[in-house]
Structures are given as structure tokens and as C-alpha cells.
Amino acid sequence: MDFAIETKDLLRIFKPSRKLFKRKNPNGNGAPEGPVTALENVTTQIREGELFGLLGPNGAGKTTLIKILCTLLLPTAGHAYVAGYDVAKDPFPIREKINMVSGGETSGYGLLTTRENIWMFSQFYGVPSKVAKARIDELFKTFGLWDKRDAKVRTLSSGQRQKMNMVRGFVTDPEILFLDEPTLGLDVNASRVIRDYVMGWVRRQKGKTILLTTHYMMEADEMCDRIAIIDHGRILACDTPENLRRGIRKDTTFRLEVDTLKSTSMFTGMRGVKNFSAKNDIANNTTSLTFILEDESPVSDILSSIQSQGSKIHYLQKSEPTLEDVFISMVGRGLE
Amino acid sequence: MSSAARIHWRSFKWAAWLGWEMDSNWTEPWLFMVYSVIKPIAGAFILVLMYTVFALIGQFRDPDLFSYIYVGNAFFIFVGNTLFGTFQVIQSDREWYQTLRYTYISPISYYTYIVGRAASKVAVAALAVVITLAFGALALGVRFEINLAQLPIFAAAFVLGLFCLVSIGICLAGISFMTAKHTHGLAEGIPGIFYVFCGVLFPLTALPEWAQSVGRGIPLTYWFDLTRRLLLPPNTISTGLGFFNDYEILALLLASSLIFFLMSIGIFKLGEFLARRAGKIDMTTSY
Ligand SMILES: Nc1ncnc2c1ncn2[C@@H]1O[C@H](COP(=O)(O)OP(=O)(O)OP(=O)(O)O)[C@@H](O)[C@H]1O
Numbered sequence: 004m005d006f007a008i009e010t011k012d013l014l015r016i017f018k019p020s021r022k023l024f025k026r027k028n029p030n031g032n033g034a035p036e037g038p039v040t041a042l043e044n045v046t047t048q049i050r051e052g053e054l055f056g057l058l059g060p061n062g063a064g065k066t067t068l069i070k071i072l073c074t075l076l077l078p079t080a081g082h083a084y085v086a087g088y089d090v091a092k093d094p095f096p097i098r099e100k101i102n103m104v105s106g107g108e109t110s111g112y113g114l115l116t117t118r119e120n121i122w123m124f125s126q127f128y129g130v131p132s133k134v135a136k137a138r139i140d141e142l143f144k145t146f147g148l149w150d151k152r153d154a155k156v157r158t159l160s161s162g163q164r165q166k167m168n169m170v171r172g173f174v175t176d177p178e179i180l181f182l183d184e185p186t187l188g189l190d191v192n193a194s195r196v197i198r199d200y201v202m203g204w205v206r207r208q209k210g211k212t213i214l215l216t217t218h219y220m221m222e223a224d225e226m227c228d229r230i231a232i233i234d235h236g237r238i239l240a241c242d243t244p245e246n247l248r249r250g251i252r253k254d255t256t257f258r259l260e261v262d263t264l265k266s267t268s269m270f271t272g273m274r275g276v277k278n279f280s281a282k283n284d285i286a287n288n289t290t291s292l293t294f295i296l297e298d299e300s301p302v303s304d305i306l307s308s309i310q311s312q313g314s315k316i317h318y319l320q321k322s323e324p325t326l327e328d329v330f331i332s333m334v335g336r337g338l339e
Numbered sequence: 340m341s342s343a344a345r346i347h348w349r350s351f352k353w354a355a356w357l358g359w360e361m362d363s364n365w366t367e368p369w370l371f372m373v374y375s376v377i378k379p380i381a382g383a384f385i386l387v388l389m390y391t392v393f394a395l396i397g398q399f400r401d402p403d404l405f406s407y408i409y410v411g412n413a414f415f416i417f418v419g420n421t422l423f424g425t426f427q428v429i430q431s432d433r434e435w436y437q438t439l440r441y442t443y444i445s446p447i448s449y450y451t452y453i454v455g456r457a458a459s460k461v462a463v464a465a466l467a468v469v470i471t472l473a474f475g476a477l478a479l480g481v482r483f484e485i486n487l488a489q490l491p492i493f494a495a496a497f498v499l500g501l502f503c504l505v506s507i508g509i510c511l512a513g514i515s516f517m518t519a520k521h522t523h524g525l526a527e528g529i530p531g532i533f534y535v536f537c538g539v540l541f542p543l544t545a546l547p548e549w550a551q552s553v554g555r556g557i558p559l560t561y562w563f564d565l566t567r568r569l570l571l572p573p574n575t576i577s578t579g580l581g582f583f584n585d586y587e588i589l590a591l592l593l594a595s596s597l598i599f600f601l602m603s604i605g606i607f608k609l610g611e612f613l614a615r616r617a618g619k620i621d622m623t624t625s626y
């Protein structure tokens with residue numbers, strides 16, 4: 004079977020740009036010295052009809068992967084195929100079948116109206132006028148932009164611009180759609196609308212595929228058929244949310260809230276502790292801890308080392324694993 | 340229409356539409372019109388001033404030479420506008436509107452898109468050139484002598500001249516794929532070079548031998564020369580191209596334009612490839 008998206012041993016290294024005139028003492032804050040490996044050994048297969056999620060912390064390589072698949076960036080080594088075409092050799096037929104939206108970014112021509120902006124992009128794809136017009140109207144209504152349809156883009160709020168960009172993504176009715184953190188920075192309602200629309204769009208039509216990246220665990224869990232967990236450019240796991248959770252069900256998950264801890268290093272490598280995450284809440288002067296344990300035996304060690312720092316325990320709870328716990332057990336830290 | 344032609348057409352058409360919307364809508368329509376008329380007339384006055392200074396220093400008062408300079412400078416408006424028009428597309432779409440990545444990944448010809456975006460700048464320039472020429476004839480005593488039989492050759496030269504300018508502009512655009520936004524100097528410096536080497540301000544023969552060779556390698560030289568021949572009465576100015584007849588000049592213009600066109604494709608593709616490899620297609624530089 005052909006896959007909508009397929010990558011083989013994808014590698015992407017960013018070299019620091021060679022400066023024509025090197026500064027004598029490189030103390031200035033510029034690009035980090037030395038090459039950055041943004042993606043390494045990435046091999047994935049995404050089926051037609053799938054809503055596939057990439058979940059990973061900042062700098063994991065999510066955007067880099069999307070850029071390669073969208074023909075914006077060349078891989079350093081390895082192969083990537085979109086709709087069966089090689090991204091490096093055959094970008095044009097790919098471009099006819101894809102579209103991309105990245106959230107948290109407010110692109111657009113300020114002097115044009117929202118409708119003109121979208122119209123122009125639909126015409127780049129050769130969408131017939133009647134079809135484009137009907138789609139634009141429907142999408143503007145869906146995303147709550149109807150009363151902004153004739154407003155100049157420069158007068159839109161950043162959230163409204165982001166919604167306009169969602170419309171731009173759907174108006175061309177691509178076969179494969181890339182969404183890079185589509186709900187970043189949107190309010191609860193707008194995020195809800197977008198999530199529902201995205202899910203409906205993939206599921207009610209045949210032959211549509213979406214690759215979505217997100218920071219939000221809940222979003223990935225709720226929306227995606229399959230999720231790849233990515234960190235430091237490597238895919239650590241790839242499965243349905245259900246199977247990912249099942250994978251650590253034999254582990255024990257504990258949550259604690261304690262007075263702020265000065266250090267959490269003593270938990271690293273503690274016997275029986277598979278992984279843990281710690282998050283300080285400065286306002287309440289507390290630390291929230293999540294432990295993934297092989298069994299319950301290390302709990303007493305954990306508690307005594309917390310107490311030895313003079314920190315009081317506010318609560319302790321054993322819980323069912325969530326996707327977040329799966330993430331912690333693999334990445335060694337939480338997402339937000 | 341074949342599918343390739345359809346793709347180029349839609350790339351050009353919508354890019355030209357976008358360029359026009361942006362160039363004409365930044366202010367009220369009447370202000371736009373006033374600006375479009377005043378600007379070239381102001382430019383003409385600067386020329387008069389320059390000529391007067393020359394006349395005082397060099398003590399020459401040759402009305403033919405004034406006409407020569409005047410027409411050259413009028414047509415030079417095309418150079419600045421077209422080169423700036425093509426050069427700023429990538430810079431502004433990437434840094435300011437942040438639409439470049441979406442335009443770039445859409446199924447258009449990005450080369451043709453840039454040409455389309457520059458089209459409105461060329462149109463505005465054409466208006467400015469016409470106004471400048473009319474102002475010269477009516478207010479400054481520039482004498483034109485136009486032979487209608489030569490209209491086809493004038494039109495051919497005009498089309499080739501613009502074609503060649505756009506090719507040079509695309510070369511700059513190809514380079515700007517790789518450069519950050521503070522390289523506006525390129526769009527300003529290159530026209531400066533043409534101004535000196537293509538016989539705009541003074542005839543080619545006023546330059547040293549090596550500089551004349553440079554000038555003969557640039558198609559714009561032939562365009563300016565031919566344009567003046569066709570618009571102005573015969574004169575005694577030594578242009579260094581006098582031994583060619585009009586058709587030979589046109590042939591030279593055609594040949595050199597084709598070379599520049601091929602070069603523009605090469606440089607554009609190379610710039611695009613290097614930028615895609617380096618991750619610079621959609622970079623934003625916040626300095
Ligand atoms: N153009 C570039 N030049 C140099 N390094 C880059 C470039 N783009 C990305 N990187 C580096 O590659 C790594 C992966 O970046 P990427 O943008 O793919 O992360 P991400 O998973 O999308 O993160 P986020 O959640 O913050 O959006 C980072 O270390 C980043 O610094």
C-alpha cells in the first residue's frame with residue numbers, strides 16, 4: 004500500500020551560517036556554535052486517511068519535519084515521500100496536493116481584506132471561482148470570521164489572523180494538510196471549533212490525511228489516530244494513544260505536591276524510578292512531581308528524601324497513566 | 340492552454356493583482372494620482388539642475404546633449420522601479436507579511452510570481468516615463484522626432500528592454516533568497532552601476548576603454564541607445580555605437596537579453612536550491 008507520507012532515515016542538520024567576517028571574540032549572542040541535529044533517523048509511515056500527531060517539547064524537531072514534508076527545506080540525508088513523490092526531487096506535484104498552516108503566526112497582507120487574502124491563495128491553486136467562493140463563505144462562518152470578511156487584515160487581532168490562516172489551509176481542499184500547532188494562543192472556544200472541524204474534515208471525507216504537531220497532550224490524545232512522540236530529533240514511540248497508554252500501564256504512576264524543592268537530582272537514578280518530572284509553581288510555593296515507577300517499593304525512599312529537604316507533602320496520589328505520563332516516561336520531563 | 344501555461348498564467352495574474360493592490364492602495368486614490376504625477380516632474384527638475392551645473396562647470400551648452408541626458412534618465416526610471424520591484428518581493432513577503440512560505444509551497448511558478456509582483460511597478464514606472472517625456476517636450480524644450488514607420492522596432496526594443504530588466508531583477512531575487520533584509524544596498528547599488536556604465540548620463544565614449552567594454556556587455560546599453568535614436572532627431576553625439584545600424588543594435592539587444600534570461604533562470608534556481616538546503620527560504624531575521 005502507498006502511504007500518504009513516508010520518511011526513511013531522515014536526517015536534518017543545521018550548520019551555523021558561515022560568517023563572511025568572523026568576529027574576534029564570539030561572546031555576542033548569535034546562533035549557537037556548532038551544527039544542530041534537528042532530526043535523526045526519522046522513519047515513519049502515515050497512511051492515507053489518518054490524523055497523525057507529532058508530540059514533542061520545544062526544539063524537538065516537529066516544525067523541521069513539517070518543513071521538509073512541505074518542500075520548504077531539504078533533508079540533509081535520507082528520504083521523504085509525500086503522496087508518493089520525493090520531496091527533494093519532485094516538489095511540484097506535492098505542492099498541488101498539500102497545504103500547511105502554522106499557528107501562533109500572523110501572516111497576511113494587511114492592505115487586503117480577509118476575503119481577498121484567502122481568495123488569492125485559492126487562485127494560486129486554481130480552485131474554480133464558484134467553488135472557492137462557496138468554500139470561503141462556509142469556512143468564514145465556521146471559524147467565526149463572517150463579520151470580518153470585508154475587514155482589512157491589518158485590523159484583525161492576532162487570533163483572528165490565525166483563524167484566517169486556518170481558512171487558507173482548508174480552502175484549497177488539500178489531500179494532505181500539515182498543521183503546526185494550529186491552536187497555539189487561541190482561546191478555548193476557538194480551539195474547540197478548530198479541533199472539531201479538523202477531526203470532522205478528516206473523518207467525513209475519504210482520502211484526506213492530516214499531520215498535526217502540538218504541545219497539548221489533551222489535544223493529541225483527543226484528536227489523533229496515532230501519535231509519534233519526538234524529542235531531540237528522534238521518534239521515541241509511535242502508536243495509537245490507547246496503545247501508548249497501555250504500554251506503561253504495568254508501571255505505577257504517582258503524583259505528589261510538596262513545598263518547593265531546592266533540588267530534584269536525588270531522584271535521578273533512584274532504584275525503581277523509571278522517570279519523573281518536576282514542575283515548580285512559584286505562586287503557591289509548591290513543586291508538582293510525577294513519578295513513573297516500576298512498582299510501589301521506591302515510594303518510601305522518595306518520601307523520605309523529600310522530607311529530608313524539610314519539605315512538607317501536600318498530597319500524594321496513585322493514578323491511571325495519562326498520555327502525559329507516557330511522555331514523561333520516555334522523555335524524562337513533562338510538556339508544559 | 341497547456342497545464343504549464345495555465346500555471347504560469349495564474350502565477351502572473353494573481354501576483355500582478357496583488358502587486359497592484361499593494362502599490363495603489365497604500366493611500367487615498369487621489370493622493371496616489373498626485374504622487375504619481377509629481378514624482379517624475381520633481382525628477383525632471385533635478386535633471387535640469389544637474390545639467391545647469393554641468394553647463395556652468397564645463398561651459399557646454401548643447402541642446403542635443405541635454406535631450407540625450409533627459410531621455411536616458413526618463414527611461415532609467417524603468418530600471419530602478421523594475422529592479423526594486425523584483426528584489427523586494429522575497430524580502431517583504433518573507434520578513435514583513437510572512438506569507439512567503441505559503442506562497443512558495445503553493446503550486447505556482449515562483450519565478451513567474453516575482454515577475455507578476457513587479458508588473459505594477461513597471462506600470463507605475465511607464466506612467467512616470469510618459470509624464471517625464473511630456474514635461475520635457477512641453478516645458479523644457481526637449482525636441483522629439485518620431486518616425487511612425489519605426490514604431491515596430493521601438494516596440495520590439497521596449498519589450499526586450501523590459502524583458503532584460505526583469506531578467507536582471509530575477510537574478511537579484513535569486514540572490515536575495517540567501518540574504519537577510521539589510522541587503523537593500525544590492526537593489527540600490529546595481530542600478531547605480533547601470534547608470535554609469537550604460538550611457539545614461541553621458542555617452543559611452545566619455546568612459547575609459549575598459550568601462551566601455553563593460554557597458555557593451557550589458558543589454559540596457561543597447562536599449563537606451565536605440566530608444567534615443569528612435570525618439571530624438573539625428574545628432575553629433577559620439578555614442579560609441581554609431582557604426583551599428585538600428586537592426587544590428589536590436590539584434591545585439593536580443594542576443595544579450597537572451598543570455599541574461601538564461602542567466603536569471605540559472606541564478607534563481609541556484610539561489611532557491613541553496614536556500615532550501617540551508618533552511619533560509621522562510622527565515623526571518625530579527626535584527
Ligand atoms: N533555520 C534553522 N537554523 C538553525 N537551527 C535551526 C533552524 N530551524 C530549527 N533549528 C533547530 O532545530 C531544532 C528543532 O527545531 P524545530 O523548530 O523543528 O522544533 P519544534 O519541535 O518545532 O519546537 P517548538 O515546539 O518550539 O516549535 C532546534 O534545536 C532549533 O534550534
Ligand SMILES: [Mg+2]
Pocket residue numbers: 065066067183
Ligand atoms: Mg515548532
